[in-house]
Every structure is written in C-alpha cells, then in structure tokens.
Amino acid sequence: MDKFALIFKALSDKTRLRIINLLVQFGKELCVCEIVDSLDEPQYKISKHLKELKFAGLVEEKKEGKWVNYSLIASEGQFKKFLFKAIASIPKDITGGDENRLKARLFLRKNGECVVGLESKQWKMMLKELKKERMI
Amino acid sequence: MDKFALIFKALSDKTRLRIINLLVQFGKELCVCEIVDSLDEPQYKISKHLKELKFAGLVEEKKEGKWVNYSLIASEGQFKKFLFKAIASIPKDITGGDENRLKARLFLRKNGECVVGLESKQWKMMLKELKKERMI
DNA sequence: ATAATAAATGCCTGAATGGGCATATGAGTA
DNA sequence: TACTCATATGCCCATTCAGGCATTTATTAT
Numbered sequence: 001m002d003k004f005a006l007i008f009k010a011l012s013d014k015t016r017l018r019i020i021n022l023l024v025q026f027g028k029e030l031c032v033c034e035i036v037d038s039l040d041e042p043q044y045k046i047s048k049h050l051k052e053l054k055f056a057g058l059v060e061e062k063k064e065g066k067w068v069n070y071s072l073i074a075s076e077g078q079f080k081k082f083l084f085k086a087i088a089s090i091p092k093d094i095t096g097g098d099e100n101r102l103k104a105r106l107f108l109r110k111n112g113e114c115v116v117g118l119e120s121k122q123w124k125m126m127l128k129e130l131k132k133e134r135m136i
Numbered sequence: 137m138d139k140f141a142l143i144f145k146a147l148s149d150k151t152r153l154r155i156i157n158l159l160v161q162f163g164k165e166l167c168v169c170e171i172v173d174s175l176d177e178p179q180y181k182i183s184k185h186l187k188e189l190k191f192a193g194l195v196e197e198k199k200e201g202k203w204v205n206y207s208l209i210a211s212e213g214q215f216k217k218f219l220f221k222a223i224a225s226i227p228k229d230i231t232g233g234d235e236n237r238l239k240a241r242l243f244l245r246k247n248g249e250c251v252v253g254l255e256s257k258q259w260k261m262m263l264k265e266l267k268k269e270r271m272i
Numbered sequence: 273a274t275a276a277t278a279a280a281t282g283c284c285t286g287a288a289t290g291g292g293c294a295t296a297t298g299a300g301t302a
Numbered sequence: 303t304a305c306t307c308a309t310a311t312g313c314c315c316a317t318t319c320a321g322g323c324a325t326t327t328a329t330t331a332t
Binding site for chain 1: 307308309310311
C-alpha cells in the first residue's frame with residue numbers, strides 16, 4: 001500500500017508530473033538536458049525530481065558517458081499501465097508547451113541521440129523561433 | 137496541470153488511498169462511520185482526509201440527516217476512469233484487511249442503509265469474530 | 273429543553289517538502 | 303594535467319502536512 005502511495009506522491013508535484021508526462025507522450029528514453037530544455041526549468045531542479053521519480057520506481061536511468069537517459073518503468077502488473085494511460089489522457093492544451101518544446105528539442109538529435117547540452121546556442125535560437133511563431 | 141497534480145496529491149497519503157480503494161472496490165456510496173470502522177482509524181482522521189479528497193474533486197458527499205455518505209466522482213474525461221482502474225488493480229493481499237472489515241460492516245445495514253454509528257457494540261462483536269476466524 | 277450521537281474543525285507539534293544557490297562528481301577533451 | 307561540460311548533491315529557508323486531542327456543529331431522540 002505504501003508503495004502505491006509513494007507512486008502517487010511522486011506524481012503529486014507539478015514538475016514531476018510534467019516530466020512523467022513527457023516520457024509518457026514520447027514513449028522512449030529522454031536525456032536529462034532534453035527534459036531540462038523542454039520544461040524550461042533549472043537543471044538542479046530536474047535532477048532532484050528525477051531522483052524522486054526513480055525512488056518511487058517510476059523511471060530508470062541509463063548512463064552513457066557524460067550523458068544520462070531516463071525512461072519509464074512500465075512493468076509490474078496492471079497498475080502502472082492504467083496510471084500511464086491516465087496521464088496520457090491529460091488534455092494537451094495544458095501540457096502543450098512542454099510537448100512543443102520537446103518536439104523542437106528532438107530536432108537537435110543526431111542518429112536518435114542527444115548531442116547538445118543544456119541551453120545550447122542552437123536551442124536558444126530554436127526557442128526564439130518557437131516564440132515568434134506562437135508555438136509556445 | 138495543477139488540478140491533476142492535486143488529484144495525485146490526494147492519493148499520495150496511505151489513509152486517503154485506503155479510503156478511495158474502498159470506494160472503488162465497493163462501487164457505491166459509503167457512510168463515514170462505515171469507512172471509519174473499515175479502516176479502523178480515528179473518526180477525526182477519516183473526516184479530515186475525506187475533506188481533502190473532496191477538495192481534490194475525487195469524492196462528493198450526500199447528507200442525510202445525521203449521516204453523511206461519500207461516493208466517487210468518476211466523470212470528466214478519461215483521466216479518473218483510468219485512475220480508478222489503476223487503484224482497482226492494486227493487489228488485494230495488501231488491502232484485504234480493509235475490504236474484509238467493510239464486507240462485515242455492511243452486514244449491519246438495514247435496507248441498504250447504514251443504521252449503526254461508530255464503534256457500536258454490534259461492530260465490536262463482529263470484529264472479535266473476524267479476528268477469531270483470522271479474517272483480518 | 274436536554275441529552276445523545278454523527279461528523280467536522282481548531283490548535284499544536286514534529287516531520288517532510290520544494291525551491292534556490294553553490295558546489296561536487298565524474299566522464300570526455302585539449 | 304588542467305579544462306569543459308553533463309549531471310548530481312549539500313545546505314538553507316519558508317511552507318506544507320499528518321496525527322493527536324479537545325471541542326464544535328448539526329440533527330435526532332427523550
């Protein structure tokens with residue numbers, strides 16, 4: 001029971017819910033810096049929240065050199081499946097900003113991998129474009 | 137987004153999750169004293185937690201004289217439906233105590249309504265029986 | 273009117289929480 | 303070696319939270 005309450009607690013913070021939402025929408029693993037840029041929040045903040053999500057058993061990390069990718073852990077019975085379906089059903093007029101930023105951020109990948117760090121020049125230019133075109 | 141985080145926060149406490157679990161399992165409205173007896177927790181504690189669940193939009197109350205019944209609010213898109221399915225899938229070897237107590241407590245209803253209050257003599261006798269038969 | 277009872281609330285305390293800032297870790301690179 | 307960069311962590315502060323206890327509110331029964 002505590003285990004399930006812990007999962008809900010992990011989702012009870014807006015920032016953490018936004019992170020999980022991104023992972024649910026994208027379906028595959030995301031690099032920390034991609035999450036940071038997509039949510040437009042400080043790196044230390046994302047890092048701490050990822051730690052809590054990991055503690056709750058919702059995500060796992062995969063280190064690749066300097067880079068760290070996070071992905072959902074969907075196993076263990078039906079519970080998480082329904083939970084992620086619930087999160088997937090959150091109307092995107094609320095989450096759209098994050099998802100649009102992520103979509104743009106993913107254009108910076110090479111061969112399906114993240115190759116630019118936090119708040120890179122390329123990313124700042126893209127952000128400016130997005131704002132100009134009212135995408136975020 | 138905050139609205140959804142608030143819902144998760146409401147479920148992030150073990151006692152509140154147990155209350156919602158009972159309502160999900162039973163499917164119909166429950167009287168406050170039935171919840172109190174089923175969870176075997178102080179009345180003020182249940183009352184406060186019900187208030188938070190109500191604030192999050194998960195339950196609604198229906199007053200009938202001295203008695204108050206609570207039930208789930210399941211409407212509003214797919215979100216809560218999946219959420220309640222997730223909760224319904226929590227293994228009952230964890231929640232069984234609550235559910236067995238509720239099952240027994242419901243025997244005290246007359247015409248489908250709760251007619252005995254908190255920690256009544258009848259309930260205490262039932263509890264003793266349940267313990268003797270290792271049902272809880 | 274008074275008592276009894278179902279449910280809600282106010283106050284207190286210790287513990288946990290999230291954000292901000294600075295700093296540390298640890299891996300690649302010049 | 304020294305440096306850069308991606309990520310993690312330690313410390314501080316203000317706020318929130320859950321539980322316990324006493325009390326109140328509201329409705330029914332005597």
